[in-house]
Amino acid sequence: MSEPRRIPIIVFGVGNVGRAFVSQLTQTRRTLAQRYGVDLQPVALGDSSGMMFDPAGLSAEALASVIEAKNSRRKIGTLPGALAGIAPREFVDHAAAQGVPHAIVVDITAIDGMDVPLRRALEVGYSVVMANKRPLAGPWEQARIFFESTRSGYEATVGAGLPVISTLRYLVDTGDEVHRIEGALSGTLGFLCSRLEDGEPFSTAVLAAKAKGYTEPDPRDDLSGMDVARKALILARLAGWPLEPDQIRVDPLYPAEMASLSVDEFMTQLPRLDSDFAAYMGALVGVPRYLAEINPSGGVVALRMVGERTAAQLRGTLNQVSFFTSRYAEHSLSVLGPGAGVEVTASAVLQDCLLRAQHNV
Known part of the structure; x- marks a missing residue:
């Protein structure tokens, strides 16, 4: 049996939904690799203060340290080894320069301005998955790339875990x-x-x-x-x-x-x-x-x-x-x-990541 394809996962936003997504991904990663032949491997987790990053894949200990920090309301940028102060757009270029291939960039923030790093992610050949509605709801000329690209997923933006987006896409x-x-x-x-x-x-x-x-x-x-x-x-x-x-x-x-x-x-x-x-x-x-x-x-x-x-x-x-x-x-x-709900929203994000990995990467 061939080795599963490694798909790096970059996550912006480690709030309640972000942490639930990381937990679900950790729990299902081996099963998904066996079933679908893709290994969804977290390589970066970030908030507004910085990113925890390892191009070879974040260890279980590193993931746990980030989750523990966020549970106690500490910033990722304050953790040992983190890239403090790096902006999302800058980080996308940094990851590409470090040779991280075919990544999926996941936006689980709720902030304005994320359309810029997400567009850049598509430009460098990455896929994007959004729970953040704002990049999709700005001026049409800024948002249209996310609706026109086959490397873009956003099921979680409407109805949390309900199949609203996928139903409309089917129609x-x-x-x-x-x-x-x-x-x-x-x-x-x-x-x-x-x-x-x-x-x-x-x-x-x-x-x-x-x-x-x-x-x-x-x-x-x-x-x-x-x-x-x-x-x-x-x-x-x-x-x-x-x-x-x-x-x-x-x-x-x-x-x-x-x-x-x-x-x-x-x-x-x-x-x-x-x-x-x-x-x-x-x-x-x-x-x-x-x-x-x-x-x-x-x-x-x-x-x-x-x-x-x-x-x-x-x-x-x-x-x-x-x-x-x-x-x-x-x-x-x-x-x-x-x-609404943290777990169902996180599951929609995970499903979008799996679909992007299967069809677009």
Whole structure:
């Protein structure tokens, strides 16, 4: 039996999902090598402070030291042997210069600017896998390379571990024409809407979501709707509609004057929104859902009152995406399930790495 092909893995971002990805990769690496003939070997792990790097492959001890450091909130750049202060774009060139071949660069950050090192990775012949939505949701001319390259994977960007991206790709690749897409794309806002449906005041529902760890440290990052808008834009572009960010209209769940408040001030002032949401709930028929609706001309991301649609049946953090196409005209093709979670998101990243290794490297 021939030796499995060695595929170097470079990881930017070792937060909760990043650590889960490394753990899953470590646990499954031998099985995947035996089953598919590819050895996914971590050679670099990095955060904003630097990279731990060994072109021959990071040892189990090195991987453990990085995970231990991140679990205790220490920076990778402070660890012995780390490349402190090296930027992602600079590191991609460094890895290529060190003779690291056919690598897969994995972006599990949530920061702007990662399109630059990821484009560079494609230029030097590497593949890229993203859980970070931002490189895919910027101006079309910057993002289009990731949609057009066969060495790019981004299943984890929409629906966490749900097969949303792969389902849409199947429709497009087999010649179906997508006419519109609708979906509830935020587990956090799904939880919030379920609480509103149960009669809770808006402020109490937000506090409950924050207490459960569903929101970002600043809940406005969720309540703004921008994360949903990025997901909608990714789906639109994969469907063949090269929309720009400003073609997705976003209705946030708080007024503009609350955007400049500190987090503590925002949380303190939340109860003043309760009466507005109560009036909204009482004036319309149906249940509240924060939905994205997109078509070739643009999209809307907003709170809706829905009745008989599938979205009305959702509870808690469940996500649902419906594709209305030429083949699925009378009844849409829908994907439904948990749309958030560290382990399921990490598993989508791992699956993308395996696919890139099998087909593109």
